[in-house]
Amino acid sequence: MRALPLSGSKNRRSFLLAGLLGTALAGVLLSPLSAHSAQARTVVDMSGTPVEIKDNPTAIADLWFAHNELLVMLGAADKIKVTAEKPSDRPWLFKIAPVLLKAETGVHPDTVNPEDLLARHIDLVIVPQRGQADALRKLGLPTLHAQYTTVPQMLQSIDMTAEALGTQQAREVAGVYRQKMDALITLLHSRVAKLPAASRPRVLHIATLNPLQIDGQNTMIDTWIKAAGGENAATVSGNHRPTTFEQIATWNPDIVIVGPTVGELDASSPFRSLPAFQKGKWVRNPQGVFPWDRYGCEELLQLEWAAKLFHPAEFADLDMRQDLRNFYQTFFHYALTDDDITRILAAQPPASTP
Incomplete structure (x- = not known):
């Protein structure tokens, strides 16, 4: 991408506009999702723990507030069946992704009922803390610890999430981001x-x-x-x-x-x-x-x-x-x-x- 002019330019520029709708992004929007087998894959979460994830998970419980918009960005809004968010708290989230209104809302890691997640056939759980992930994995729920505190860690978490979703769209959007x-x-x-x-x-x-x-x-x-x-x-x-x-x-x-x-x-x-x-x-x-x-x-x-x-x-x-x-x-x-x-x-x- 071309470097933007230094201050003093008379032209106001859109930083995100330059190259944003180019070939790479066009591929994200137009290409079909990659084919998947029924086999599980291994994804390493933010604590460095290898987690076996069902290939192409279709039922996700995202129990970390900040992570839900990452899933929406990566094209997985319709896969969120349980979310920590509520329409009253995040009206813009439910405005841009109204499919979330079909999900169970307001479920947090400290209040979640693991038996309910199992009954819903949840095949991927996202939580902010390592201890929460360890506890849910012991109960048979594939769970990723996703929290970050720096920009490099955030990019790592986005890449991890894209790999967990396993779609070409998710991987390419993560790359563009x-x-x-x-x-x-x-x-x-x-x-x-x-x-x-x-x-x-x-x-x-x-x-x-x-x-x-x-x-x-x-x-x-x-x-x-x-x-x-x-x-x-x-x-x-x-x-x-x-x-x-x-x-x-x-x-x-x-x-x-x-x-x-x-x-x-x-x-x-x-x-x-x-x-x-x-x-x-x-x-x-x-x-x-x-x-x-x-x-x-x-x-x-x-x-x-x-x-x-x-x-x-x-x-x-x-x-x-x-x-x-x-x-x-x-x-x-x-x-x-x-x-x-x-x-x-x-x-x-x-x-x-x-």
Whole structure:
């Protein structure tokens, strides 16, 4: 793919548009699914455990929230028979993949009934934790541990999922996604690497206000903050770490990003006294099929959004709205309207639901 022009170009570019509908993707959309035998195959999950999977699984229980949109992206929405997600929590997911309304919803690894999965003839289970996978495998359920905390691990998990599905479509879509992620990471690095340390904003990501929790270092959030040319203002490690307003005031971040479901601040909230809030640097993170700031495949969009937020001049040539439209058309086969795009960027639900 051609390198995008550096900032200063008068033309706004769509990063995802370049080459996205070329020969490789055309093959994904037009080629038939590969033939399969009735034999099982071995897939290595994210813990390095070899798992015997039925070739071409047709009944999947996806019990990790972030992973469901990966299956949709890889063309397996109709194979999800049990899901951790619910329409009330993820309206965009069920909007773009209404076939999920036929699935059993709201089933989590800590509440799942293994006997129910066996009775449903589930031939593949996805969970976020290794211990959960080990326990379900002992009961005779082919289960993959799929969780990741970095972009390289995410790409590995997508490839693992494509191999588990065993279709040509899944493998080729995974390849296209990897190509686009690698190209974007290279682009971001080429621009932010030239920036002096003093121009990198200190960014705090607030997961929830009540209770007050932030996302620290060694997380997916920390990964996209740094890749987009920022520094994590939090000095703690891990997701959803409890903290206090006094600690946040001490960190004094340049930019505060709040999770998409975080409510509005009360008129008397002490957060209104933060310099970041006073300067209009209190920003809500977008949310589409899944919250962009967490662990779904919309990480590709999150990286671009964050880069434009942190360094608007350096990334003025990237067209966020067009890239969002292209992403949904390409990876979800869903045509967003202008209103849809505005709503997703504002972390709002669709105007109507199926």
